[in-house]
Amino acid sequence: MGLTLDPKIIQGDILSGLAKKKETFYFFQINSNNVPGFQKQLATFVPLVTTSAKADDCRKDIRKAKEEAARKGEKCPLIEISGVNISFSQKGLNVLGIKEDIGDEDFKNGMLSEIDVLGDVLQDWDPAFQKDIHGVILVAANCKSVLDQTLDHIKKIFQVGDAQAGIIEIKTLEGSTRPDEEDGHEHFGFNDGLSQPSIKDFDTDPQPGQKTIDSGVILLGRDGDAKKDTRPSWACEGSFLAFRYLRQLVPEFNKFLEDNILVIDGTPVPELLGARMVGRWKSGASVQQTPTQDDPEFVDPSVNQAFTHDKNSQVMCPFAAHTRKTNPRGDIPDSAIAPSRILRRGIPFGPEVTDEEKAAKKSSDDEKLERGLLFACYQSNLDKGFRFVQQSWANNANFPPQKQNGIPKVDQPGIDPLIGVGTPRQMAGSNPDINAASTNLPFDAKWVISRGGEYFFSPSIPALKDTFAAKATPAEL
Numbered sequence: 210m211g212l213t214l215d216p217k218i219i220q221g222d223i224l225s226g227l228a229k230k231k232e233t234f235y236f237f238q239i240n241s242n243n244v245p246g247f248q249k250q251l252a253t254f255v256p257l258v259t260t261s262a263k264a265d266d267c268r269k270d271i272r273k274a275k276e277e278a279a280r281k282g283e284k285c286p287l288i289e290i291s292g293v294n295i296s297f298s299q300k301g302l303n304v305l306g307i308k309e310d311i312g313d314e315d316f317k318n319g320m321l322s323e324i325d326v327l328g329d330v331l332q333d334w335d336p337a338f339q340k341d342i343h344g345v346i347l348v349a350a351n352c353k354s355v356l357d358q359t360l361d362h363i364k365k366i367f368q369v370g371d372a373q374a375g376i377i378e379i380k381t382l383e384g385s386t387r388p389d390e391e392d393g394h395e396h397f398g399f400n401d402g403l404s405q406p407s408i409k410d411f412d413t414d415p416q417p418g419q420k421t422i423d424s425g426v427i428l429l430g431r432d433g434d435a436k437k438d439t440r441p442s443w444a445c446e447g448s449f450l451a452f453r454y455l456r457q458l459v460p461e462f463n464k465f466l467e468d469n470i471l472v473i474d475g476t477p478v479p480e481l482l483g484a485r486m487v488g489r490w491k492s493g494a495s496v497q498q499t500p501t502q503d504d505p506e507f508v509d510p511s512v513n514q515a516f517t518h519d520k521n522s523q524v525m526c527p528f529a530a531h532t533r534k535t536n537p538r539g540d541i542p543d544s545a546i547a548p549s550r551i552l553r554r555g556i557p558f559g560p561e562v563t564d565e566e567k568a569a570k571k572s573s574d575d576e577k578l579e580r581g582l583l584f585a586c587y588q589s590n591l592d593k594g595f596r597f598v599q600q601s602w603a604n605n606a607n608f609p610p611q612k613q614n615g616i617p618k619v620d621q622p623g624i625d626p627l628i629g630v631g632t633p634r635q636m637a638g639s640n641p642d643i644n645a646a647s648t649n650l651p652f653d654a655k656w657v658i659s660r661g662g663e664y665f666f667s668p669s670i671p672a673l674k675d676t677f678a679a680k681a682t683p684a685e686l
């Protein structure tokens with residue numbers, strides 16, 4: 210029997226995800242002239258931190274309100290919510306004098322030093338992510354005004370802008386769900402946030418096909434964490450947050466799809482190529498379940514993870530499809546996939562594509578019109594989670610490794626067409642017709658550009674209180 214899992218001591222974005230329509234990532238440096246001041250302010254801040262128990266209750270309340278409104282045939286009222294979490298980089302731990310080795314090389318190196326490993330280009334990185342970032346505060350809310358109020362309150366706690374400030378702002382990134390029927394969809398138009406592992410001892414009711422993983426794949430110090438026995442005690446029940454600031458070139462992506470429309474039995478199917486690149490149709494239905502046309506029947510959570518791939522075939526779903534690369538169900542044993550499952554918590558950023566960009570089929574150079582995904586994910590080992598998935602699966606043209614029986618002219622699956630970096634830039638099996646002349650689809654363009662990111666550690670609530678913040682003096686108690 211493993212340790213009981215107590216969601217009241219785990220930050221809310223990790224296990225439940227902070228409920229959100231808007232989310233701000235506030236990247237900061239700790240004021241090195243006032244570390245004790247920061248630690249005192251942090252002690253005041255910690256009670257604001259949303260736990261996984263609270264985030265879970267909040268999600269349940271929203272679900273209940275939605276169901277009730279649906280029963281009455283009414284529009285669901287907007288429920289006022291806000292959630293707050295905090296995470297630190299290795300540089301942040303250094304400033305705080307937390308010296309014990311947390312046991313993760315990627316975290317200790319920082320993302321900037323792994324640019325080559327990830328396939329990023331330094332020139333594309335926002336200068337802010339080339340500075341020392343000590344931590345990030347996540348603020349999520351149902352609307353901008355609630356979010357702004359919460360963030361203002363936090364800035365007051367840390368006395369931002371005053372001589373006694375505990376933190377200095379390095380960069381603020383504002384995420385927002387997309388409007389109307391695009392709500393829940395990322396900027397290329399695909400339903401996102403569907404497939405997640407269920408966590409043993411936390412998710413009591415997994416969906417059909419949803420694989421349950423040990424909680425230690427996400428939380429340090431628990432069963433399933435490869436370094437379980439060597440973590441410092443303050444690191445237990447925490448998780449590594451990999452953050453990526455990913456720009457998406459939406460008009461260019463759409464142009465590529467338009468220029469390469471697939472034809473089935475003489476009929477063009479405009480949405481098919483995009484679906485085969487992602488592994489799901491825009492609705493969220495998996496191409497493995499419905500290979501030639503989108504079908505909303507397969508979107509429901511009770512079916513949308515209930516499938517596996519045939520490891521000898523990419524007729525239904527290309528080996529290189531984004532979802533197959535990042536979760537190669539059936540291609541390699543479950544036991545090899547489980548340690549590399551991650552909990553994804555991203556949110557889109559930036560405005561909708563403008564009419565001018567649509568007409569030009571090109572993204573504007575105006576930075577204010579940049580759009581993309583603020584990608585965030587949690588795991589207990591970055592060399593099995595995000596860093597591994599990006600480097601060894603998405604960027605690796607030879608993954609998954611099985612033979613491609615019966616498929617002519619295919620030497621290798623190719624890289625992930627959404628996030629893969631590497632050569633050759635092509636994917637196999639883009640066309641479901643195995644007799645198609647060209648099964649290798651080259652794509653010189655890159656539609657997802659990394660603008661930076663960092664690895665953080667999200668401590669448990671007791672660790673925040675006892676190791677990161679200042680303890681109250683007897684006089685203050």
Ligand code: HEM
Nearest residue numbers: 395399400401402403404455532535536582598599628657
């Ligand atoms: C702008 C960049 C990205 C876009 C547009 C994107 C889009 C999507 C979409 C549409 C899905 C399918 C819906 C779902 O299951 O949630 C998905 C799934 C997934 N993505 Fe991404 N993604 C991006 C970046 C990344 C990155 C950087 C990683 C990790 C290295 C990643 C890992 C995953 C995983 C693990 C899944 C679930 C696969 C499954 O279990 O079926 N994604 N993504």
